[in-house]
Amino acid sequence: MDNLTIARLFSEAADLMELGEENPFKIRAYRNAAQLIAALPAPVTSLSPDERRALPGIGKDLAARLDEVARTGRLQLLDELRAKTPASLLEIKRLPGIGPRTLLMLWREMGIASATELEAAIHAGRLRTVRGFGPKKEATLLKALASNRDLVARHLLPDCLARGDALRAHLADAGPQARVVLAGGIRRGTELCSGIDIVAAGTARDLASIAEAFRSYSLVETTEESPGGLTARLWGGMQARLVMCAPTAFGATLVWHTGSDAHITHLQSRAEEKGLSFADGALQRGRTTLSTDSEETFYDALGLAWVPPELREGLDEIELAASGALPTLLEWDDLRGDLHMHTTASDGKVDAEAMAAAARDAGLDYIVITDHSPALAMVNGLDNRRALEHADHVRALDRRVKGIRVLAGIECDILADGRMDLDDEVLASLDFVIASLHSALTQPRAEITARVIKAIEHPSVDMIGHPTGRKLLRREGADLDIDAVLDAAAAHGVAMEINGQADRLDLRPSHARKAKARGIPIAVSSDAHSPRGLALKRWGLTVARRAGLTADDCLNARPLPAFRKALRRHRA
């Protein structure tokens, strides 16, 4: 069982314990364990019991729970909790404004145990009778319930990719001669996926054993036949779809099942122009199906260059592929620096030295340490005095450490009125300043747009961090006039961030395209809170590629001198 699945068990147990009014510190211990496991480099099941016990935050009890999962693949505690409290309660807990207290009250006093029941209760006016509920809260809840419906059965990309990769490897083992690859949204890198799509091409014999391996996979709960293959519901609710084809149909089948729908529609038009047809995963001239043993062959038949999956969104990629003008997309190895990370000075897990060592080992040339400002009291944000001391500390580290440059920065809150959360002189003395929204995200469009623009106009601000503040599957983020914000950023030479946290991915691809069109430097940053977190740039990179960004568009793809020059110019 993979780490993400195990982390989810502990996280769900924590959620359910919260409803049982357990000791809050016990709940936190389970949450911390979930976070730890999700971030472990090696499968937690591959560690010895002693190694598990030695993990920070894993004591006697949690180590025993982990042993149980490693041994049996189940967590009995979770089964017991699920028996006591309906799991459907947790879909309500995801709604904004509903915390554990409210949830418990709704369930105990009113018998509301699911999103559907909550919606019915609101419409029946039953919530009005409850202390603490008024028209405003009803309105926010109804809005959230509506968007929640759209999000049912959608999952974050890393969740889908981790499970998809594990399933793909399992199927590939069953048919060593076959080609077994991920398709669908996972392959295109969409930030939310509806499930796992896998295409397998091989001999009839190989395909038969792959289908059998799919049916008997440990996480599969139910399977049914679907066109060209099988569909399964996985434990935890995710869907997995397997499509099988002959090797000569691999190219067209993979294109078809990679999508997107809009891209396929454009390909169909292109096929018609060439006297061909493309339907149900088959490329045909008249009644003859053309052999496409690879995607390259498929695109070539349409007079197109191979289109990277991240660009297959039905925008301008077909024209570009026809004229040989597809961009050379940004790659992992292009990233020279990381401009956003936290340390134990605020809410990070390790100190600046450990982050620097990890970044150097990961091959980076430079990093910026950007801890929080004091508005975020909960994360021990730095006030003026501590920010200056921390900068001194980081610069001393920079002189001492070999093989990487470490710059002193800050992630400074943009206060509700648009002022910065630290003194101007302090910000001016740092090497790099990120300005971010963390609170009052529900301000009206005009107000919150003006607030971000005011931050952009501040002479010491170099970059806006996670501009809209969205949290995928949880909240929409600020109602920003993104065009106005980007116009201001372009005018003032302020960079924009693509934040790599999997539930942020903010800027989103459409916004990043607009930023590129204005010539705004775009950073792909990790917002890491631990050494492992540095790898989160991977998801930001996917967004950048979906936006058609090249290395030239990316601020932290520049070598340190060029990166610095870009900042100096804007400060001059």
Place this chain on the structure above:
DNA sequence: GCCGTTTTCGGCCCGACTGTTTTCAGTCG
């Protein structure tokens, strides 16, 4: 439930905002 060189008990991140109250509970980050 975890942790500890001041260790087996008593700590463990806390302040602002919101919608509702009429002085505050609950949520959020």
